[in-house]
Amino acid sequence: MSAPTSTAKPLSGMRVLDLSRILAGPWCGQVLADLGAEVIKVERPGRGDDTRAWGPPFLKDAKGQDTTESAYYLCANRGKQSITLDIAKPQGQALIKDLARHSDILLENYKVGDLKRYHLDYESLSAINPRLIYCSITGFGQTGPLHERAGYDFMVQGMGGLMSITGERDDRPGGGPQKAGVAIADLMTGMYASVAILAAVAERYRSGCGQYIDMALLDTQVAWLANQNTNYLIGGTVPTRMGNAHPNVVPYQTFRTQDGNLILAIGNDGQFQRFCHAAGLPELASDPRCSTNALRVTNRDHCIKAITPAMQLKTTAAWVSMLEPLGVPCGPIDELDTVFANPQIQHRGMQVNVPHPLSGQVPLVANPIQFSRTPLDYTVHPPLLGEHTEHILSTVLGKTSAEIASLRESDII
DSSP states (O other): OOOOOOSSOTTTTOEEEEOOOSSHHHHHHHHHHHTTOEEEEEEOTTTOSGGGGOOSSEEEOTTSOEEEEEHHHHTTOTTEEEEEOOTTSHHHHHHHHHHHHTOSEEEEOOOTTTGGGGTOSHHHHHHHOTTOEEEEEESSOSSSTTTTSOOOHHHHHHHTTGGGSSSBOTTSTTBSOOOOSSOHHHHHHHHHHHHHHHHHHHHHHHHOOOOEEEEEHHHHHHHTTHHHHHHHHHHOOOOOOOTTOOSSOSSEEEEEOSSSEEEEEOOSHHHHHHHHHHTTOHHHHTOTTSSSHHHHHHTHHHHHHHHHHHHTTSOHHHHHHHHGGGTOOEEOOOOHHHHHHOHHHHHTTOEEEEEETTTEEEEEEOOSOOOSSSOOOOOOOOOOTTTTHHHHHHHTSOOOHHHHHHHHHTTOO
C-alpha cells in the first residue's frame, strides 16, 4: 500500500530571508519556495528587484494594458512574499536583524563586504541566531585575487570556459564563441546554492548549528563543464568549439533533413548498427573504421560524411517515426510554441496558471520535481512590490499599526 499523500510540502515550516535580486539568488529562493519554505523577499522601497524593469514583455492587466511586472521578474519569484526595507538606514538594518532572528536561512548576493558595512554579515547575524544558514552568492566568491570584482553571467560564461566550447567551429560560417541562450551560470549557481542550503539544513539537525555558504558563479561555471573538464585534465588537449557535435560520441549531433534538422544521439554500437541498416547504409555498419564508438570518434569526418547525404532524403518527422521504434535516440529541434504544445509537456503539467491580482492569472513554468507524497502546487503569485510588508511586520515581528505607520512615514519601508 502506498503512503498517504501529505498536504505539507517538504520544507513547510522553514523561513527564508531572501535579500537577493536579479537571477541566481532569486532562482534559488524560488526553488525553496516551491518546496514549501516561507520565502520573504526583501526589496528596495520604490524600485524593488532590478528585473522588475527588465522588459518588455510585461504582464498585462485585465484590460490588456502593461503592468509593472516584467516576464523576467515573474520567472524567478513565484511563491514568495515581498517586503520593502531600506537597509541603508539603521532602522531598516534593525528590522533585518529581527527577521534574521526568526529565520532559518538567509540568502544574499550583494558585493563582497557590502552587508558587513551594515552589520548584516554572517558574523553579525549568526551571533543573533546561531542556527542561521547564511548563503552568499557572488561572481568570484569571498576569497581570492578576484573576490572584489563584480561578476555577471555573460562574462562568467566566457571566463569559465563555456564559450570556448559553445558555438560553431571557427573555420565554418557563423563560427565563433557563443553564450548559452539563457543565463545558465546564474541558474546553475542558484541550483547548486539550493543543494548546499538543503545539505546545511540536514547537517543542522545533527549539530544544532547554522553555517556560512560561499557560492561563486565562476566556481559553478567551471564545475559543471563535466566531461569537457576531464577530457582536458586527463587527455591534455584543450577542447574547442564543435558546433552541435559531441567530443566523445559519434554520431551525436544535428543533421540537415529534407525539411529541417534532426538530432541524432547515438550512444552505443548497437544503436549505430540499427541506424545504419534503417538508413540504407549497411556498408557503413560493416566499415571497420566505424565498428566502435572509439573508432567513430577517431574517424569522425569519414563517418559524418557518409551519413550526411542519407539524412537529407527524408523529412524530420519521417526519420523520427522510423528510428524511434528501433530504439535509436533522435528528435526535432522545437521552438517554444511547439514545446508547450507537446502532449508530453502538457501531460507532465509543465505550464501552470497561477492566480494574479493584476491579470487574473499568470502563466508560469512548473518546477520539474515530482514527489509521490508531497506534490507541489502553485497558488502564490510572484509578489507585487512590497505587497506583504505590513503582514510580515505584524505577524513575524509583532509590530503594531502605529509602529508600521511610523516606519512608512520615515521611508524605512
